[in-house]
Amino acid sequence: MTIQSLGVGSGLALDDLVRQLISAERTPKEQRLDAREERVQDEISALGQIKSKISAFKDAVDDLRTDASINGREPTITHPSEDIEIFSAEATNTALRGSYDISVSQLASGSRIETADAAFTSPTDAVLTDGAGDTTMTFKIDSTGDSFTVNVTQNMTLAELREAINNNADNFGVNANIIDTGTATGGAKLVFTSDTTGTGNDLVIVNDGDRAELDRLTTTDSAETATNLTPVLTAANAKATIDGIQVESETNTFDNTIQNVTFTANKVSPLNSDGVTRQSSTMEIGYDKEGLETKINDFIDSYNGIIDEIKNVTRYGESELEEDGALAGDSLLRGVSSRMATIVGSSVQSSELGGLFAIGIELTTDGKLEISSTDFGLGSGESRFDDALENSFDDIAKIFTDETQGIATRLYDIADEYASSGGLISSREKAAQDNQSQIEDARARLEQHMLGYETMVRAKYLNLDQTVSRLNQTGSALLASLGSYY
Structure with missing residues (x-):
């Protein structure tokens, strides 16, 4: 007889037993991988947060490390x-x-040219009717070299000429408009205005074909010796x-x-x-005192953000109920805060102010920066800061920008060392990501192991099930024989 399911032949709960054995084999290994993966994910997240804070800080000190950024x-x-x-x-x-x-x-102002009174009666008047074919008008500013040419066709109306001028692809800033005076003495006037300003930059309109009808619309002839229209407003x-x-x-x-x-x-x-x-x-x-004050406050906020984040991820829980930070006791990150504290507490010899304390920026007991309102005998941080902005602007700049000792200069280098794409934190992130890949490989190996283990266990208990089933059958047959005998 073939056993389709464990326990069917023997009547024993062998399927439950096998599942318990498989669970006992899988669970501790899986829990170790889960715990390891959680630690790695927490590490990657913490490193990313620190890197983000340091990158923001790098931008803040970048705004303070050059004279051009400060001495605006x-x-x-x-x-x-x-x-x-x-x-x-x-x-x-x-x-x-x-x-x-x-x-x-x-x-x-630019120049302004108008056609004469009654030169045209309406916008629909034709500007060229002599039957001698098409010609051109050239608009230019002699002193700048700007120029464009407009085609004037037979029977083109005043309104059509206006559009041809305004829509010319090379138009350098000449606008044509029609003002209809509504009177017989004034008629319709075509007005040219030029955007080119400055004395001597008057608009010149050349009658290229010396067509008599176009003298009404131009300032000069093709030889530029005639005087037709003159500007009513010269460029100034x-x-x-x-x-x-x-x-x-x-x-x-x-x-x-x-x-x-x-x-x-x-x-x-x-x-x-x-x-x-x-x-x-x-x-x-x-x-630019207000601009510098903003940059310094951004610097302080960014610095404190790094210190807070490092403390958060490297902390040890104060009791069994409080979890450790994701990077508890990490020496790399503690090194960041230590090096930064050393720099902000140092002096800059090229500045008569000496250092950050002289401009009111102090290190607090928890390692952060502040401009305090408390006076301990040397004036409050706020008063020293205001006084430095008012009276020692150049020396403030030296504190941050000195090429060798400048606070911002040195902090920028540290931030770049840790937060750049090839920096120390990026290297740690890569190592953690490699570790995560190893965990994924270990999970795949565990699955292969469990498949083999389950096959082995089921085969073992299948043999037991079959053996017990045969013994049960033999016992049943024996009892049946003895029963018939008696």
């Missing part, structure tokens, strides 16, 4: 009215500190007065009129009560 100049402008921004300004890091009284008397410079000195610019942007400062005129300054002179705006060029 910030123009502060006070206009006659808060509602009107007469001009805006920018300054490079090399701009000299100073205060300037500035007024704008004229904005830069922007004009301003700086501390009583008159200055001009072809555009509304005054670049380096004040060395290393650029200001852009937006509106003409209002007149004083005398109706003649202009009211001045005051522009002060000073250090």
Whole structure:
């Protein structure tokens, strides 16, 4: 007889026994792999969090490790009215500190040309009807070299010419528009305006074919000796007065009129009560204190974020109920915090301030940085910080940017050493990932082992089941024989 299921022949609970044996074989091995995998996953997660914090810190110190990042100049402008921004300004890091009284008397403008009164009666008037074929008109600015040409066809209307001008692919900033005066004396006027500003940059319109009808629309003939239309508004410079000195610019942007400062005129300054002179705006060029304060506070926050995260993942539980951190006691990460603490507590000889303590940044007992409000006899951290920003801006920069001793310079190197793609933490992450792969391989080997083990155990108990079944059959037959005998 063939046994289809364990225990069927013998009547014993052999299938349950086999499952218990298989579980007893699998469970401890699987639990060890689960525990090992959990530790590795916690390690990878913790390393990723630390690396992220250090990368953010690297960005923060990067904003502090160069003079260009710290010694920014910030123009502060006070206009006659808060509602009107007469001009805006920018300054490079090399701009000299100073205060300037500035007024704008004229904005830069381009030229404007209009056709004569009654030259055309309506937008549908044809501009070329002489039957001599098509021709061209050229629009240009002599001083800049800008130029484009428009085809003028027979019976083209004034409106069609306007569109041909405005839609020309090479148009450098000429706009054509039609103003219909609604009167017989004025008629329809084609108006040309040029975006090219600055004295001497007037728009020139050339009658390339010297067609008489086009004299109504051009400023000169093909030889550029005739005078047809003349600008009703010539191109002009922007004009301003700086501390009583008159200055001009072809555009509304005054670049380096004040060395290393650029200001852009937006509106003409209002007149004083005398109706003649202009009211001045005051522009002060000073250090960007607010920008530096923000960068230093970001530096402190990022530094403290690293310290908190390292403490969290390297802690030992204070009792059996409190779990250890994922990297409890890890020497690599404790080395990070130790090296950082050494740097922020060091002095910088090139700065008269000496170090971070002099600008109000202190190390607390738990290893973090703060600008405290508590005064221990040397002034509070807040007061030292404010005083340094006000009176020792250059020395603050040296504390962070000195090439060999600068706090930000050295901290950036440490952050790069640990958080770069080939850094120490990345190497640890790779090792942990390799360990995770080994666990996956061990799980695959366990599954192969369990398949063989189950086959072996089932074969063993199948033999037992069959043996007991045969004995049961023999016993039953014997009892039946004895029963018939008696």
